[in-house]
Amino acid sequence: MVRVDATNSGSALIQVxxxxxxxxxxxxxIDVLQGLNLDVEKGDFVAFMxxxxxxxxxxxxxxxxxxxxxxxxxxxxxxxxxNLSGSRLAAWRARNVGFIFQLYNLMPVLTAFQNIELPLLxxxxxxxxxxxxxxxxxxxxxxxxxxxxxxxxxxGGQEQRVAIARAIVADPTFLLCDEPTxxxxxxxxxxxxxxxxxxxxxxxxxxxxxxxxxxxAERAHAILHLEKGALVEARRLEKTS
Amino acid sequence: MKFLPLVIKNLFRKKIRTTLTILSIMxxxxxxxxxxxxxxxxxxxxxxxxxxxxxxxxxxxxIQPLPIRYKEQIARIPGxxxxxxxxxxGGVYQDERNxxxxxxxEDEAYLRIYSEFVVPExxxxxYLSDLQGCxxxxxxxxxxxxxxxxxxxxxGTIYAGTxxxxxxxxxxxxxxxxxxxxxxxxxxxxxxxxxxxWRGLVGWYVVQVKDPNQAExxxxxxxxxxxxxxxxxxxxREETFIASWINQMGNIRLLVIxxxxxxxxxxxxxxxxxxxxxxxxxxxxxxxxxxLGFGDWTVLALVLAESLTIAGVGGGIGLLLARAFTSVGNxxxxxxxxxxxxxxxxxxxxxxxxxxxxxxxxxxxVMTMRLRxxxxxxxx
Numbered sequence: 167m168v169r170v171d172a173t174n175s176g177s178a179l180i181q182v183x184x185x186x187x188x189x190x191x192x193x194x195x196i197d198v199l200q201g202l203n204l205d206v207e208k209g210d211f212v213a214f215m216x217x218x219x220x221x222x223x224x225x226x227x228x229x230x231x232x233x234x235x236x237x238x239x240x241x242x243x244x245x246x247x248x249n250l251s252g253s254r255l256a257a258w259r260a261r262n263v264g265f266i267f268q269l270y271n272l273m274p275v276l277t278a279f280q281n282i283e284l285p286l287l288x289x290x291x292x293x294x295x296x297x298x299x300x301x302x303x304x305x306x307x308x309x310x311x312x313x314x315x316x317x318x319x320x321x322g323g324q325e326q327r328v329a330i331a332r333a334i335v336a337d338p339t340f341l342l343c344d345e346p347t348x349x350x351x352x353x354x355x356x357x358x359x360x361x362x363x364x365x366x367x368x369x370x371x372x373x374x375x376x377x378x379x380x381x382x383a384e385r386a387h388a389i390l391h392l393e394k395g396a397l398v399e400a401r402r403l404e405k406t407s
Numbered sequence: 408m409k410f411l412p413l414v415i416k417n418l419f420r421k422k423i424r425t426t427l428t429i430l431s432i433m434x435x436x437x438x439x440x441x442x443x444x445x446x447x448x449x450x451x452x453x454x455x456x457x458x459x460x461x462x463x464x465x466x467x468x469x470i471q472p473l474p475i476r477y478k479e480q481i482a483r484i485p486g487x488x489x490x491x492x493x494x495x496x497g498g499v500y501q502d503e504r505n506x507x508x509x510x511x512x513e514d515e516a517y518l519r520i521y522s523e524f525v526v527p528e529x530x531x532x533x534y535l536s537d538l539q540g541c542x543x544x545x546x547x548x549x550x551x552x553x554x555x556x557x558x559x560x561x562x563g564t565i566y567a568g569t570x571x572x573x574x575x576x577x578x579x580x581x582x583x584x585x586x587x588x589x590x591x592x593x594x595x596x597x598x599x600x601x602x603x604x605w606r607g608l609v610g611w612y613v614v615q616v617k618d619p620n621q622a623e624x625x626x627x628x629x630x631x632x633x634x635x636x637x638x639x640x641x642x643x644r645e646e647t648f649i650a651s652w653i654n655q656m657g658n659i660r661l662l663v664i665x666x667x668x669x670x671x672x673x674x675x676x677x678x679x680x681x682x683x684x685x686x687x688x689x690x691x692x693x694x695x696x697x698x699l700g701f702g703d704w705t706v707l708a709l710v711l712a713e714s715l716t717i718a719g720v721g722g723g724i725g726l727l728l729a730r731a732f733t734s735v736g737n738x739x740x741x742x743x744x745x746x747x748x749x750x751x752x753x754x755x756x757x758x759x760x761x762x763x764x765x766x767x768x769x770x771x772x773v774m775t776m777r778l779r780x781x782x783x784x785x786x787x
């Protein structure tokens with residue numbers, strides 16, 4: 167269950183406390199996030215909405231360990247990630263976070279298989295084990311027949327499926343999706359959202375998704391609205407996992 | 408090893424650029440190989456000089472002959488184990504362009520001291536039994552197609568007239584750097600045929616000493632023995648003698664090193680530029696890799712792997728081509744006697760190549776390490 171009032175006893179998978187993020191633009195200081203609290207339980211599917219510049223992506227980057235907060239704490243599965251060094255944070259990301267971007271961000275010179283295999287190169291798995299994992303991920307996203315295709319040979323929806331397979335192949339603790347359907351037509355977007363839903367329902371994944379699309383957000387268990395760096399509204403949807 | 412496909416695929420995303428860079432490194436390292444060969448040619452004498460050998464020349468230089476009677480006196484100086492005399496002949500075979508060094512040497516003593524020159528026993532016997540006999544270096548014999556028994560006429564430039572020699576032996580060096588171009592004949596022949604002026608004179612002495620550590624002392628003793636005589640001597644280690652001989656031709660090594668440095672920096676700029684462009688145009692992709700958990704050192708290693716591969720492939724091919732080119736034969740036998748690409752220089756070339764690869768990849772690699780993911784992703 168998602169909470170935004172810092173009252174959770176500590177069992178939540180992701181705990182965000184008094185999170186502040188400031189940027190400097192010249193001499194000007196910009197408060198992107200201010201005193202934000204959030205608890206996300208394992209298996210939750212949370213959508214973040216809000217106008218541009220409200221801090222959605224910044225929050226996602228902070229939770230994913232891509233950026234460091236100005237103050238406050240982010241605890242994931244008991245680990246305070248804001249205290250990790252650069253190399254430990256990278257290792258932590260490799261083990262715990264699956265990223266899905268709006269523009270897929272696949273390596274154009276690698277095939278679908280090789281793109282999906284990338285996170286596994288950081289593990290001690292053998293070549294045969296890596297192949298097994300990649301094939302399983304490809305099967306989940308329904309792209310077994312596109313194994314040796316390059317990104318340029320795939321449609322946008324297929325590219326995003328490859329990106330999702332890459333995000334889940336190392337079996338991360340949670341997935342972060344930044345506008346995963348923002349560059350897709352309605353049909354492809356629905357397919358991607360169904361896939362993400364399936365990852366939550368069938369594979370027990372925890373998903374945090376930033377979106378501008380209300381229809382996409384409706385798929386989540388809860389929708390959190392951000393404005394000017396603060397959570398202004400949290401709405402729990404009827405369905406639960 | 409598991410990152411290799413990623414490195415290779417990245418290298419060949421811009422095939423023309425990568426190929427041109429590899430070609431430029433290949434040409435540069437080929438040039439390095441040739442420079443190394445030239446440097447070896449001019450310094451090989453120093454490298455092969457015997458630590459236990461001294462050369463005694465006239466105090467005014469090698470053009471001042473020394474009396475042949477000095478031999479006995481030098482041989483009596485403590486620490487000297489062997490002495491042989493030699494004289495520069497300076498003859499011309501058919502045409503002045505057909506240059507090769509010719510020495511009139513004291514029969515067996517000379518080859519005893521220069522034990523690196525190998526002469527088959529039967530050929531040695533034939534040489535010693537023929538006053539007009541000569542021993543020819545393998546490369547010179549090959550160059551002119553001479554065989555045992557051939558009669559070779561040389562036109563004297565210092566010693567008047569045409570001199571005829573019989574090829575009685577062909578010597579070869581024990582090591583690749585040994586000079587195999589010399590033409591050696593018997594000093595007795597020169598003594599008998601040369602004009603009265605040259606009688607009783609020799610060009611220089613080669614002295615073998617028992618203990619190389621005592622060489623300086625023995626050299627001083629030799630010079631002291633002949634001080635205040637009509638023909639004062641200057642005795643030095645063979646290495647020093649050869650080095651001063653080479654220096655008379657100009658500072659070849661400085662020239663080679665200067666060109667080498669230019670080649671090195673050109674190489675560094677070409678490879679560095681390629682790597683800088685290749686890394687910069689993939690900023691977003693590096694950010695994605697770091698997002699996936701590739702650590703700073705891993706991305707640095709990937710950048711270095713690319714630059715090392717480019718440098719290694721180009722440099723390796725260039726060095727192998729240089730080796731193949733030099734193994735075909737000496738294109739300037741009249742100018743340089745030793746023409747080969749030594750293993751030491753080859754390995755030095757490989758290290759230079761790898762150093763260029765590391766240097767060229769270092770700055771782009773560190774920039775990639777320092778890349779802030781969120782900034783880079785914003786630019787994608």
